[in-house]
Amino acid sequence: MDMRSMLILAVLLALIREDKGQTPTVSLLPKFPQVYIGDDVTLICNRKGGSKPTTWFINDKQQSHQDYSMFLTAVTPQNNGVYKCRQDGQMSEPHTLTVLELEPHAQLSPSVGGAVMTKGDGRNLVLQAEDELKNWTCSVLRGGSRFGLGVNLDEQMKRAVIFAELKEAERATFWCQKKEIHRSNTVTLKMTELMVMLVPPAVPALQGESVALRCVVWGGPKLENVVFYKNNTKIMNSPEGTYTITKATQDDNGNYSCHATYRFSHTSAGAAQKEGDSDAQELKVIGGPAAAVISGSTKSLQCSCPRCPDNCTPCHWYHTLFNDPHSRRRLPENDRSITAEEEGLYSCRFDCGKGLSRFSDSYSYHAQPESNVMPIMVAAILIVLGLLIVLLIALKRRRGESNVQTTKQDKDKTTGGEYEQIQLKNKDQEVYHTLGESTGKDQAEGGYEPLQKKQEEGVYHTLGPGEGQGEGQGEGQGEGQGEGQGGYEALKSVKAEVYQTLSSADAKKPEGEAEGGYEQLPQKNKDYEAVTVENMSKSNSRTRIRRFITRWARARARTRPRGVTNPYKRSRRRGCTTH
Template sequence: MSVFFLSVSLRPKFPQVYVGDDVTLICNHKGGSKPTKWLINGKVQPHEDYSMLLIAVTPENNGIYECEQAGSKSDPYPLTVLELEPLAQLSPSVGGAVMTKGDGRNLVLQADDDLKDWACFVLKGVSTFSLGLDVDEKMNRAVIFAELKEAERATFWCKKKDKDLRSNAVTLKMTELMVMLVPPAVPALQGEPVALRCVVWGGPKLEQAVFYKDKTKIKTTSEGTYTITSATQTDNGKYSCHATYRYSHISAEAAQKQGDSDAQELKVIGGPPAAVISASNNSLRCSCPHCPASCTSYHWYHTLFNDPYTRRKLTENDGFITVEDEGLYSCRRDCRKGFSRFSNDYSYAGTHAL
């Protein structure tokens, strides 16, 4: 059988794969054939499905991917993960990575330029669909409505029309259970805090939440949140929770109920290098000690105190700026194929910083 009918393809069809992306590799054979044998850098993998999901990829996933079906072998597919961030940011307006069946939520797109030139998509299984994008030009933001319908998981992203520029990807997962373990909708970064929430559908009074990692009890709390203060690779694993709750807002005598969540995977990654702001009064300096040499200019941003989605790119593009307007300031380095992580927010309140 001709090898030309067998190929490895990437979903979503990203021109560049960035650290933290969820991607699926598909062994695409006309008519299909199982089992599928996968090889990474020539080494046979235990995975036998025709599609291979890679969660929160890092440069450790770099390599040559091949697949075999019915004695036929694909051409090699090179996967390269850039340790940078894409141009635009997509993030949930509320909530984390898990939704109940039939639920939906808004994802907010922020980019440096005119959002009318952007389009958004969703990957469900191996199929990609276009989504409507509601642009608010005055506020320099756009919103898409994310819903899973019957899909167990879906990946959402946006790209600039006719260009290879895109946003990060957000993966949402569906649960049919009353109790949900909800990790953040963005990748967990090494050294950063990570909050895992135990949530019950319908918002009852949570009396107790018991958290588990890889089926071992790690914490009992009435707060409903398990916080990892500084995430490391040792925090990788499958987390779940057991909730005790009452719908006392419906009835004062509501019966006590209990339930378990699905297990959710947490993967902590190093992430791209981060920019850093240092300040002297209203003079700000942006640096990025661990950025690659390909990083050239600087991008500066101003955000209003009362609205995190009003971020506006400033015209300055060197390492120093002088600020006059109140608000939050951040910066990042432009590294050609991508960007450094945003710096910490620097809070400026007129004559004095907070």
């Protein structure tokens, strides 16, 4: 055997030996140190020399999948296990997959849209984290290659934005991480070249929550009818183009598609009717990460997590304003119990080191009514006080007007000769009568003069013209001229005594006495008219006497000659005063 033949044989033996010594390997893409529930990951079985038909084993159980790559969507603990692959009779080393029932430390989600977009399209993905985003980087996995992405950091909003596009790949997975320690969830976008698209959510569907599947036509024509299918079976018609699952369960898992009838009527009034089918998209409903549970009584709030591992000790609290869902901020408290101070929505979750629990449901806290009781009471008291003040002022003004009217009427009565009883300071001790006309300089007509208590049951009469002229020229001249006409004089307060009025002709005129004086007559004399006062009540007696005197005075006034006045007044010796 020549040298040339020996060289060819050695090369062939080396190639055969190398081929038999190369075994396949199972690798995880992206190469995450931890896999969180809901992640999209890819397992690849390959060896040097290219891909070949592959047989997969999970926990030593052979699978029907024969492609060298295995794409797992929205992984859960049910995907935990040992993965192996076999190519050309060669079995790979085992690869263990462990899914944590926790959330990563940051959240990545599309700003708009779902998980499907047309070829050549792109959209923004928003990254949000509790700590600073300066040291965060983002990547995309297209096929089997990883590429870095530019990050637009918005420190004021505490978020970062990346632009996601598929290029020529049918599917791409996006994520962000911080120095191989913390990372976000994954978002997988799929491409379609059809006019009609079924768009599921870009994030996993959680059990018990609402899920919306939208049938969209590229270009935004007017939809006339949409038919939805699940696993190639018709489920419903929807003119709006949306199929909503109110409370998703495991039974809703499957492949969904839609058939749309539409017109581009916004570009042409006579546009023809068109129709088309969408690609089938997988919907997977998962239980989600371990969720925290919030409970509270008024201002006292408590947080717990029954499904969380034992090492989940720190508790994070969050507050969100009622009218701003994007205002969520982390509170400084780390205890499992806090006291709510500010109105809004409160939520909590636990920190478990490698990941976080799921957010609890929001607890709505409103300020208690007791805090407003004091201002309301003060306002009510001020209102009541104001009303009372207004009422008192109104009553005071009304009383003042009444007093003014009464005073005015009294003035009119004193000048017009009308008679009115004056309020008595002591009704039991003084009795008043009205003086007819007063000639005094400081006296008005119809003045009042109090009588002594002993005269209370006496009988009064009016002095006529010329009667009662001063009891002495020296003593009564000036005083008599100051007295008005028609004065009154009380008779003796003796019930058994009888009085008469002497006319000017019959009256005895002792020296110093005025005409028309009074004289007590014997009881059997026939020239007098007797008036007997017997046990009348005070009120009736006064009323009758006033009426009698008034009528008598008016009669005397009619018979008195014009221009004649009574110049006499009461004698000081009888205890009367001039008004």
